[in-house]
Amino acid sequence: xxxxxxxxxxxxxxxxxxxxxxxxxxxxxxxxxxxxxxxxxxxxxxxxxxxxxxxxxxxxxxxxxxxxxxxxxxxxxxxxxxxxxxxxxxxxxxxxxxxxxxxxxxxxxxxxxxxxxxxxxxxxxxxxxxxxxxxxxxxxxxxxxxxxxxxxxxxxxxxxxxxxxxxxxxxxxxxxxxxxxxxxxxxxxxxxxxxxxxxxxxxxxxxxxxxxxxxxxxxxxxxxxxxxxxxxxxxxxxxxxxxxxxxxxxxxxxxxxxxxxxxxxxxxxxxxxxxxxxxxxxxxxxxxxxxxxxxxxxxxxxxxxxxxxxxxxxxxxxxxxxxxxxxxxxxxxxxx
Amino acid sequence: xxxxxxxxxxxxxxxxxxxxxxxxxxxxxxxxxxxxxxxxxxxxxxxxxxxxxxxxxxxxxxxxxxxxxxxxxxxxxxxxxxxxxxxxxxxxxxxxxxxxxxxxxxxxxxxxxxxxxxxxxxxxxxxxxxxxxxxxxxxxxxxxxxxxxxxxxxxxxxxxxxxxxxxxxxxxxxxxxxxxxxxxxxxxxxxxxxxxxxxxxxxxxxxxxxxxxxxxxxxxxxxxxxxxxxxxxxxxxxxxxxxxxxxxxxxxxxxxxxxxxxxxxxxxxxxxxxxxxxxxxxxxxxxxxxxxxxxxxxxxxxxxxxxxxxxxxxxxxxxxxxxxxxxxxxxxxxxxxxxxxxxxxxxxxxxxxxxxxxxxxxxxxxxxxxxxxxxxxxxxxxxxxxxxxxxxxxxxxxxxxxxxxxxxxxxxxxxxxxxxxxxxxxxxxxxxxx
Numbered sequence: 001x002x003x004x005x006x007x008x009x010x011x012x013x014x015x016x017x018x019x020x021x022x023x024x025x026x027x028x029x030x031x032x033x034x035x036x037x038x039x040x041x042x043x044x045x046x047x048x049x050x051x052x053x054x055x056x057x058x059x060x061x062x063x064x065x066x067x068x069x070x071x072x073x074x075x076x077x078x079x080x081x082x083x084x085x086x087x088x089x090x091x092x093x094x095x096x097x098x099x100x101x102x103x104x105x106x107x108x109x110x111x112x113x114x115x116x117x118x119x120x121x122x123x124x125x126x127x128x129x130x131x132x133x134x135x136x137x138x139x140x141x142x143x144x145x146x147x148x149x150x151x152x153x154x155x156x157x158x159x160x161x162x163x164x165x166x167x168x169x170x171x172x173x174x175x176x177x178x179x180x181x182x183x184x185x186x187x188x189x190x191x192x193x194x195x196x197x198x199x200x201x202x203x204x205x206x207x208x209x210x211x212x213x214x215x216x217x218x219x220x221x222x223x224x225x226x227x228x229x230x231x232x233x234x235x236x237x238x239x240x241x242x243x244x245x246x247x248x249x250x251x252x253x254x255x256x257x258x259x260x261x262x263x264x265x266x267x268x269x270x271x272x273x274x275x276x277x278x279x280x281x282x283x284x285x286x287x288x289x290x291x292x293x294x295x296x297x298x299x300x301x302x303x304x305x306x307x308x309x310x311x312x313x314x315x316x317x318x319x320x321x322x323x324x325x326x327x328x329x330x331x332x333x334x335x336x
Numbered sequence: 337x338x339x340x341x342x343x344x345x346x347x348x349x350x351x352x353x354x355x356x357x358x359x360x361x362x363x364x365x366x367x368x369x370x371x372x373x374x375x376x377x378x379x380x381x382x383x384x385x386x387x388x389x390x391x392x393x394x395x396x397x398x399x400x401x402x403x404x405x406x407x408x409x410x411x412x413x414x415x416x417x418x419x420x421x422x423x424x425x426x427x428x429x430x431x432x433x434x435x436x437x438x439x440x441x442x443x444x445x446x447x448x449x450x451x452x453x454x455x456x457x458x459x460x461x462x463x464x465x466x467x468x469x470x471x472x473x474x475x476x477x478x479x480x481x482x483x484x485x486x487x488x489x490x491x492x493x494x495x496x497x498x499x500x501x502x503x504x505x506x507x508x509x510x511x512x513x514x515x516x517x518x519x520x521x522x523x524x525x526x527x528x529x530x531x532x533x534x535x536x537x538x539x540x541x542x543x544x545x546x547x548x549x550x551x552x553x554x555x556x557x558x559x560x561x562x563x564x565x566x567x568x569x570x571x572x573x574x575x576x577x578x579x580x581x582x583x584x585x586x587x588x589x590x591x592x593x594x595x596x597x598x599x600x601x602x603x604x605x606x607x608x609x610x611x612x613x614x615x616x617x618x619x620x621x622x623x624x625x626x627x628x629x630x631x632x633x634x635x636x637x638x639x640x641x642x643x644x645x646x647x648x649x650x651x652x653x654x655x656x657x658x659x660x661x662x663x664x665x666x667x668x669x670x671x672x673x674x675x676x677x678x679x680x681x682x683x684x685x686x687x688x689x690x691x692x693x694x695x696x697x698x699x700x701x702x703x704x705x706x707x708x709x710x711x712x713x714x715x716x717x718x719x720x721x722x723x724x725x726x727x728x729x730x731x732x733x734x735x736x737x738x739x740x741x742x743x744x745x746x747x748x749x750x751x752x753x754x755x756x757x758x759x760x761x762x763x764x765x766x767x768x769x770x
Contacts (some may be wrong), residue, residue, distance in 0.1 A: 066446060066447065066448050067436070067445075067446070067447040067451070068445070068446050068447075069433065069434075069436060069439070069442045069445040069446075069447070070441065070442065070443075071439055071440050071441055071442060071443075087476050087481055087482060088477065088479075090476075091472060091473055091476035091482075092475075092476075095462055095465065095469075095473055098464075098465060098469065099462055099464045099465065102464040118619070121550065168460075170456075170459060170460065171459060171460050172478060173437065174437065174453075174455045174456045174459040174460075174737070175437070175453065175455075175459055175460070175477055175478070176435050176436035176437050176451075176453070177479075187598045261458070284347075291666075304418075330438070330439035331439065333432065333437045333438040334351065336439050
């Protein structure tokens with residue numbers, strides 16, 4: 001892990017003893033803070049930043065690598081801390097992946113079986129029995145699977161993220177790290193399942209001899225959108241879950257309902273045109289439509305106002321989720 | 337003088353604690369209407385709390401509880417600070433605040449260095465993962481980078497003595513192996529400030545010694561700053577330079593480690609009498625009263641004087657086979673005396689009522705210090721356990737007969753055996769006279 005004051009900085013300062021002034025660049029930025037000055041200089045990686053509302057009672061020289069803990073002090077370097085703890089992020093994500101299918105007989109095959117069975121059921125019910133139209137000439141099962149892919153990713157991600165803090169309560173109450181790592185690492189598990197399902201999609205496309213168009217290049221963008229759409233509400237709900245365990249029962253219900261509200265088993269073209277914009281308030285509508293547009297090529301038209309609406313809603317939830325999460329983060333250990 | 341590596345100013349932490357009032361909890365003759373109204377009020381209050389984003393407190397009333405109140409101290413580089421105090425004195429809260437796990441209610445902490453905290457052995461160990469995987473996992477959680485762990489991997493494995501089981505899931509480990517591995521990872525951290533909570537009491541005696549040695553090496557040899565919480569006073573005096581005693585959330589003593597331990601031991605009024613709490617009627621046989629008859633009033637006992645301890649045992653029904661034992665324990669948590677009265681040898685409590693058991697020591701030779709009583713009332717080994725009392729009554733041994741320096745030291749020895757010196761060397765007298 002990179003030390004706070006840049007490579008070698010801490011080691012140098014430690015070797016020099018804390019009393020001595022740090023090296024050149026840092027010395028310039030440091031300076032002395034006169035008594036009564038309401039600013040404290042924090043030196044990180046040769047950069048100097050200060051915040052108001054911290055009282056200085058005497059002339060103080062702060063060394064690099066200083067941490068100040070005060071009530072209500074939102075750390076300026078939170079995002080930097082998040083970057084610094086990225087190894088923990090990898091390790092937690094790897095742990096969740098490694099233990100996901102431990103002590104199961106067929107292991108990762110579960111990631112194949114579940115979406116396949118759901119696809120078969122939906123194709124039969126919506127395609128054969130209800131005789132709903134597919135997107136253009138695309139085979140119905142392929143259209144269902146192209147919608148199932150982002151939906152499963154979203155719902156698994158949301159579920160994993162919203163339960164993640166409680167599932168890691170032993171860590172939360174014993175070790176410090178930016179808590180944002182826990183729910184984001186949990187979503188990575190959903191991504192692994194997504195990758196496996198994507199393999200099935202490729203097999204299906206070969207089976208139906210269906211070649212995607214240039215639109216497939218936009219797919220990573222929609223994967224990112226699905227990720228953001230799940231992490232936003234996930235962050236909010238996992239923070240709420242710490243305080244009020246009621247939300248543990250809300251998520252499975254929301255996911256179950258969402259499967260029918262979102263255009264997973266049917267094409268969103270069956271929705272009357274005057275309702276489509278309103279329908280796109282569900283951010284997954286934009287994501288699923290986008291996926292179908294990418295995978296099925298031109299067969300599914302992209303409804304741009306709806307996509308924009310979904311984007312705005314997803315962005316709002318992301319902003320709101322991070323805000324609520326950051327707001328309550330410091331009390332997690334007391335409440336969990 | 338360099339600035340202190342840790343400075344803590346007026347640190348306070350408040351918690352909200354919920355209570356269930358008597359009316360709602362205990363009494364069975366409450367109208368359903370009242371209960372419903374009470375529950376409705378609670379639900380409404382909780383709903384308001386949820387909307388305002390406040391903490392939901394269980395129970396129907398709640399109060400504030402200050403786990404820490406206006407604590408200030410400084411620690412300089414290379415110092416080992418031991419934190420002592422009774423349960424609930426605020427030690428763990430202090431460590432949690434220092435390791436940034438929770439936020440203070442008021443006050444400020446300034447840390448000048450990388451902090452690693454070890455509040456629990458094996459935080460984040462996953463039972464399904466192998467030993468090797470868990471070393472990486474736990475290391476990352478404690479703040480080590482993968483490169484750092486890779487560099488120290490062999491050292492960690494050698495320290496934990498688990499080479500053969502590296503690729504076994506840790507759920508198959510014995511509990512000893514588990515804690516050894518966990519401590520080994522933590523011991524190879526290299527922070528400027530190390531915060532440790534009660535983790536030394538792990539493993540068998542040999543491994544404990546190894547842990548202590550490692551701790552000592554970290555503190556003394558590498559010049560790191562260590563904050564240590566332990567209930568084991570002998571560990572604390574061995575490792576720490578300085579002691580901070582907390583009492584009900586406040587810093588009650590700050591000074592040399594052995595002075596702090598002495599302050600802790602001498603702290604509070606001695607209670608040479610234990611009386612069972614009134615208002616309860618226990619059908620099981622139990623100890624209703626303990627009287628320590630010390631030579632001086634106020635629970636103070638002069639070294640070498642006779643001591644009598646009287647126990648009263650109540651049994652509403654006759655006890656078929658009874659076994660009574662007690663220990664006198666020092667404040668270092670070491671049992672100094674153990675005496676028992678057991679069924680086949682001695683029979684008592686054959687009829688319903690009260691039995692008085694007195695134990696007399698004609699000449700108590702315990703060294704000076706504070707001692708307390710632990711008493712057990714059971715059936716013979718393997719049978720029922722009626723009652724176990726720990727730390728209920730205490731007394732202090734003082735010495736007025738000896739002018740020797742060592743005689744006044746609480747931790748100089750455990751007890752004084754009767755003895756005679758004989759010096760035969762011709763020069764001995766000359767040396768002594770000089």
